[in-house]
Amino acid sequence: MATVGRALLIVAFAVALYGIAASLYGAFAGGRAWVDSGRRAVYALAGVLTLAFAIMEIAFLRSDFSFNVVATHSSTTTPTFYKATAAWSSQEGSLLLWVWLLSVWSSLALALTRRRVREVAPVATAVLMTFASFFLMLTIFFAQPFETLAAVPQEGTGLNPLLRHPAMMFHPPMLYSGYTLFSIPFAFAIGALVTRRLNAEWIVSTRRFALAAWLCLGIGIVLGARWSYTELGWGGYWAWDPVENASLLPWLTGTAFIHSIMIQERRGMLKVWNASLVLATGTLAILGTFLVRSGILDSIHAFGASTLGIPFLILIGAMVLGSVGLVVWRRADLASEHRLDSLLSREAVFLLQNVLLVALAFVVWWGTFFPLISEAVTGTRASVGPPWFDKYIVPLAFLVVALSGIGPLVPWRRLTLASVRRGFVLPGAAALVTVLALVAVPGAWAEPKAALFAGVVAFVLVSVGQELWRGMRARQASAAEPAPVALAGVVRRNRRRYGGYVVHAGFAILLLGVAVSSSFQHAKDVSLRPGQSARVDGFDIRYVRATSHAGAEKISLGAVLDVTKDGRHVATLRTTRGFYPSQDISQGIVGRFFGGESESEVGLRAGLGRDIWTVINPNITPLLPIIERGNRTFRRAMVGIMNVPARNRQQAAAQLFTLRDAAVTAVARRFVTSPWPADFRFIVSPLATWIWIGAIVTFLGGLLALWPAPAAARRRVTAGYAARVARELARTAQ
Amino acid sequence: MQLLAVFLVVLAVVAFVGAPLRGRTRGLDPDHELRAELADLEAAKEAKYREIRDAELDQRTGKLSEGDHRVLDGELRAEAVALLKRIDAVRARLGAEAPPVTPPPAVS
Numbered sequence: 001m002a003t004v005g006r007a008l009l010i011v012a013f014a015v016a017l018y019g020i021a022a023s024l025y026g027a028f029a030g031g032r033a034w035v036d037s038g039r040r041a042v043y044a045l046a047g048v049l050t051l052a053f054a055i056m057e058i059a060f061l062r063s064d065f066s067f068n069v070v071a072t073h074s075s076t077t078t079p080t081f082y083k084a085t086a087a088w089s090s091q092e093g094s095l096l097l098w099v100w101l102l103s104v105w106s107s108l109a110l111a112l113t114r115r116r117v118r119e120v121a122p123v124a125t126a127v128l129m130t131f132a133s134f135f136l137m138l139t140i141f142f143a144q145p146f147e148t149l150a151a152v153p154q155e156g157t158g159l160n161p162l163l164r165h166p167a168m169m170f171h172p173p174m175l176y177s178g179y180t181l182f183s184i185p186f187a188f189a190i191g192a193l194v195t196r197r198l199n200a201e202w203i204v205s206t207r208r209f210a211l212a213a214w215l216c217l218g219i220g221i222v223l224g225a226r227w228s229y230t231e232l233g234w235g236g237y238w239a240w241d242p243v244e245n246a247s248l249l250p251w252l253t254g255t256a257f258i259h260s261i262m263i264q265e266r267r268g269m270l271k272v273w274n275a276s277l278v279l280a281t282g283t284l285a286i287l288g289t290f291l292v293r294s295g296i297l298d299s300i301h302a303f304g305a306s307t308l309g310i311p312f313l314i315l316i317g318a319m320v321l322g323s324v325g326l327v328v329w330r331r332a333d334l335a336s337e338h339r340l341d342s343l344l345s346r347e348a349v350f351l352l353q354n355v356l357l358v359a360l361a362f363v364v365w366w367g368t369f370f371p372l373i374s375e376a377v378t379g380t381r382a383s384v385g386p387p388w389f390d391k392y393i394v395p396l397a398f399l400v401v402a403l404s405g406i407g408p409l410v411p412w413r414r415l416t417l418a419s420v421r422r423g424f425v426l427p428g429a430a431a432l433v434t435v436l437a438l439v440a441v442p443g444a445w446a447e448p449k450a451a452l453f454a455g456v457v458a459f460v461l462v463s464v465g466q467e468l469w470r471g472m473r474a475r476q477a478s479a480a481e482p483a484p485v486a487l488a489g490v491v492r493r494n495r496r497r498y499g500g501y502v503v504h505a506g507f508a509i510l511l512l513g514v515a516v517s518s519s520f521q522h523a524k525d526v527s528l529r530p531g532q533s534a535r536v537d538g539f540d541i542r543y544v545r546a547t548s549h550a551g552a553e554k555i556s557l558g559a560v561l562d563v564t565k566d567g568r569h570v571a572t573l574r575t576t577r578g579f580y581p582s583q584d585i586s587q588g589i590v591g592r593f594f595g596g597e598s599e600s601e602v603g604l605r606a607g608l609g610r611d612i613w614t615v616i617n618p619n620i621t622p623l624l625p626i627i628e629r630g631n632r633t634f635r636r637a638m639v640g641i642m643n644v645p646a647r648n649r650q651q652a653a654a655q656l657f658t659l660r661d662a663a664v665t666a667v668a669r670r671f672v673t674s675p676w677p678a679d680f681r682f683i684v685s686p687l688a689t690w691i692w693i694g695a696i697v698t699f700l701g702g703l704l705a706l707w708p709a710p711a712a713a714r715r716r717v718t719a720g721y722a723a724r725v726a727r728e729l730a731r732t733a734q
Numbered sequence: 735m736q737l738l739a740v741f742l743v744v745l746a747v748v749a750f751v752g753a754p755l756r757g758r759t760r761g762l763d764p765d766h767e768l769r770a771e772l773a774d775l776e777a778a779k780e781a782k783y784r785e786i787r788d789a790e791l792d793q794r795t796g797k798l799s800e801g802d803h804r805v806l807d808g809e810l811r812a813e814a815v816a817l818l819k820r821i822d823a824v825r826a827r828l829g830a831e832a833p834p835v836t837p838p839p840a841v842s
Contacts, residue, residue: 007740015747022751036754044747051743119770197770201777265781411797412788413806422796467795474794494791 001055002067005146008052012099013136015045019129027122027195035122039110042125045132046103053087053100056145060087065156068147069093075158077553081169086159088172091293091308092145097173098289099135102128102180105209109184113205120202123191124184131183131286134315142308161554161580161599167227171220175247178217179285182250184209185257186282189275193326196333198271203261208706210261210278214254215702221247222695233600233615235523235683237691238514240389245368246288249361253281256357259350266412267347268337272327273354275334279323284361286316291368344415346407353403356396363392398453401511404504405460408467427463434458447519453512460508464501471498491704499705503698510694517611517688527677530559537684539612540564546618546675547576550665554578555593557618557671559678561603573603575616575680588631589638593664594620611688617679623667630663765828772824775817782814 019041026034056069060083065071073093074086087093106128113121139145185206192202224244225237238244257277264274290312327334340347366373367384374382409423435455438444445451468487471494475486491498522537533542540563547558558576562569582596605612637656644652789810793803 001736004736004739007736008743011740011744011747015751018751033754037751040751040754044751048743048747116773118773119766195770197774199774199778200781201774204777204780266785268778409797411792411802412785414802416799416802418799419797419802470795471791474791477794497788497791 001059001064002146002148005052005055006140006144008048008055009136009140009146012045012048012052012103013133013140015041015048016129016133016136019045020126020133023122023125023129027119027126035118035125038122038125038129039114042103042110042129043107045129046100046107049096049100049103052146053096056087056093056096057084060084063156065154066148066152067145068149069145071149071153071156073157073159075156078156078159079164079553082159082164085163085169088176089159089163089168090145092139092143092147094172094176095135095139095143095293096145098176098180099132099139101173101176102132102135102183105177105180105184106132106187109206109209117188117191117197117202117205119195120188120191120197120205123194124187127187127190128183131187134311138308138311142311155583157583158580161578161597162231164599165227165231167223167231171223171227174216174220174223175288176220178213178215178220178247179250179289181209181213181216182254182281182285184213185278186285189278189282190322190326193275193330196330198275198330198333199268200265203265203274207258207261207265208708210254210258211702211706214251214258215699215706217247217251217254218695218702219699221251222692222699226692229613229688230602230604231599233602233617233681235613235615235681240367240386242368243288243292245364246284246291248364249368250281250284250288252357252361252364253277253284256354256361257281260354263347263350269340269347270351271334271336272331275327275330276323277354277358279319279327283316283319283323286312286319290316342414344410346410346412349403349407349410353400353407356400356403360393360396360400363389363396394449397511398449398456401453401460401508402456404507405456405463408501408504409463423463423466426466427459430462431455431459443520450515450519453515457508457512461505464505467501468498493709495707495709496705499701499703499707502701502704504701506694506697506699506701508694509697510691513687513690513692513694517685517691521683521685523681523683525679525681527679529677530675534680534682536682537610538565539570539684541573541612541614541680541682543678543680544572546672546678547574548668548671549576550593550661550668554580555664555668556601557616557620557668558601559603559616559680561614561680563605563612571605571612573605573612573614574601575603575614576601577616577618579620588627589634589660590630590664590667591627594623594627594667606689608689610684610686613683613685613688615681617681618671619676619679622676623670626667626670630667634660634663768824768828772821772828775821775824779814779817779821782810782817786810786814 019038021038022030022034022041023038026032026036026038056067058064059067059070060074061080063070063074063076063078063083069087069090069092073090074083078086088097106125110121110125110128117124188202188206192198221244224247228239229235229237257274260270260274260277263270290309293308293312340351342348367389371381371383374380405427409419409427411419432455434457435451438451438454468491471490472483472487475481475490476483479486479489481489524534524536526534528534528543530543530545533540535541542562542564544560544562547556547560549556549558556576556578558574561573561575563571563573577598577600579594579598580596582592584592584595587595600615600617603614603616634656637659641649641652641656786807789798789803789806792798793800798806
């Protein structure tokens with residue numbers, strides 16, 4: 001099957017190259033037939049790559065170790081769920097996933113726009129196929145997913161234990177979907193610039209893809225944060241790691257873009273800004289992909305050093321130079337059709353919010369690339385840590401959240417004093433009351449930034465609530481419906497508007513969770529024996545007993561902990577450290593079961609008020625003499641097997657392996673029968689759960705904004721306004 | 735067997751991708767500039783209708799006063815009318831291929 005896989009990649013590469021040629025020839029010389037053929041090449045590419053991806057997945061599910069990628073990233077003991085996801089834990093498999101997703105999303109975009117943007121679409125097709133060709137070239141010449149091994153091993157190395165987490169099933173596909181979906185507005189922007197079709201049509205046609213990209217990338221980022229919180233064993237969800245930052249960059253500029261295109265769509269303004277934003281977002285998406293793969297910056301999430309850096313740098317260089325060149329070349333066509341009516345208008349709020357989001361992106365970019373910048377300037381690689389990021393990010397994020405509450409209250413074109421009175425009084429009062437109420441909460445003002453931020457969040461939530469309430473009342477006034485029906489009706493008819501408002505509310509909740517959980521967190525590192533306790537933020541955490549489990553996949557050493565407050569039981573926590581066997585036989589027959597990679601299972605009691613988080617780090621040093629004795633005993637036994645007659649040797653080896661498994665289990669049991677002190681980290685974080693609740697609300701809002709209105713309802717609404725305007729036309733014609 | 739599978743895939747791809755090139759050859763559309771302009775104007779018209787609708791919702795939810803809305807609605811409708819006139823002009827140049835926007839009887 002590997003041969004078929006390799007051949008399919010070559011076929012796909014040829015199809016992608018043909019797609020570029022046919023689309024460009026059709027656009028500039030040959031006519032619609034070539035354009036249609038180029039578009040079909042994208043569909044065909046999606047079909048061929050689906051087959052190739054299916055072959056790789058089947059190889060993983062069947063544990064076919066003749067595939068190098070399967071032998072090095074899976075094993076027979078890997079659970080089926082993780083065998084399926086192991087495909088994208090490898091450099092090779094993830095590149096194939098990237099290009100496959102690109103082909104699928106491109107096909108969808110071109111199918112939906114086949115009767116629109118007729119001049120722009122062929123150039124966009126060529127751009128999308130250029131991306132596909134680039135990634136296919138990498139899978140054919142640099143990181144081959146269908147490479148086979150001359151000597152097929154009986155067992156694979158297994159999946160990296162840190163990746164055995166449900167969030168990892170969806171985190172990479174969501175991130176890649178975000179990156180590849182951002183390629184679509186990027187490609188259409190290039191098409192619009194080349195063909196000088198820079199009005200509203202290309203934006204209307206690709207707006208939904210920009211929103212889908214924002215949504216997928218956001219979900220991917222949050223899943224990564226959740227994985228970090230519950231799997232990595234350090235107790236945080238965001239570490240300003242270069243790879244984390246790389247995914248945040250296009251998300252920030254993409255957020256700015258999906259706001260500012262509304263101004264271009266309505267007023268024909270900000271064309272240079274929007275073109276630059278979408279081109280920057282597309283380039284940053286590729287930069288993010290490059291950072292994960294090149295190994296130029298140290299990160300726990302990266303694939304490590306590789307030979308992919310140079311090709312990526314060439315692509316990114318071409319994207320940057322091409323983008324800047326195109327915007328400069330078409331600057332006359334990008335002139336604004338209108339001017340800003342007032343500095344107190346929704347357009348102005350969007351513009352300010354855009355500037356802040358781009359400033360945030362710049363801070364993240366600078367901090368991420370500072371090691372490279374410092375090395376280039378001083379010859380010494382220096383990096384900046386979380387305090388540096390916090391210093392600049394916190395005030396900017398504060399202002400962005402405040403604007404997300406102000407924006408919904410401000411009408412388009414101009415704001416009057418009367419609208420300020422009508423809109424701002426209630427949210428302003430809520431903010432004030434919240435800030436003053438926190439004075440009464442002991443310790444709340446110990447972190448003034450968090451207390452002020454709570455006030456801003458109250459402002460946002462009340463402004464969004466007020467908008468929903470007023471929308472519902474307006475609907476009730478015209479349709480005489482019960483409140484829930486009226487609310488559903490007004491939201492259904494204005495999904496973009498109210499979906500956006502829900503996103504603002506969710507994002508404010510998310511950042512409130514971040515602000516409070518990081519400002520008021522209590523953490524303690526202790527070493528405890530069973531029966532001993534530690535006190536953290538008023539909670540008594542007692543190490544009740546040690547646990548051990550020896551399975552085919554791993555050996556787990558853990559603890560059961562009892563959490564009480566003022567004598568009342570609060571929670572029982574279970575945390576384990578899993579040790580995966582190493583393939584390195586030099587560690588000994590018993591020792592290799594404790595010498596491979598390890599991962600943590602966090603003990604977590606999540607609550608609306610606070611999370612109680614713990615992780616164990618059992619010290620296995622006391623086991624080393626026993627492990628060494630076991631290694632010697634079994635080494636002698638293995639030599640002894642050589643003296644057994646050949647016909648009985650297999651049976652003797654099987655018995656020996658059974659004894660070895662029993663010995664490994666017994667060694668692990670020592671952690672329970674003769675427990676020694678184990679290291680624990682305890683963290684109590686207030687409102688941490690609201691980070692995930694806020695994220696869910698944000699993405700539900702995004703989904704609401706993305707969801708298309710039924711065609712019939714859309715036509716009915718448009719027809720009403722069309723009739724009014726047409727009457728106006730008739731009057732002016734007389 | 736594997737070679738045959740790949741050959742069949744290639745055959746299917748060639749047939750599918752090449753289908754538009756068989757039969758009648760369609761050259762460049764001589765009116766493509768006008769059609770693109772029309773599509774742009776149609777998109778702008780839809781955006782303008784949405785703007786009118788949003789302004790109406792802003793008024794109903796209290797963000798715009800009655801008077802402010804009247805002024806804004808007038809401006810927006812004037813812009814929409816200008817767009818409709820441009821659409822009609824482009825359609826006329828396209829040779830009445832698509833029906834022009836027919837104004838309903840004026841309301842007195």
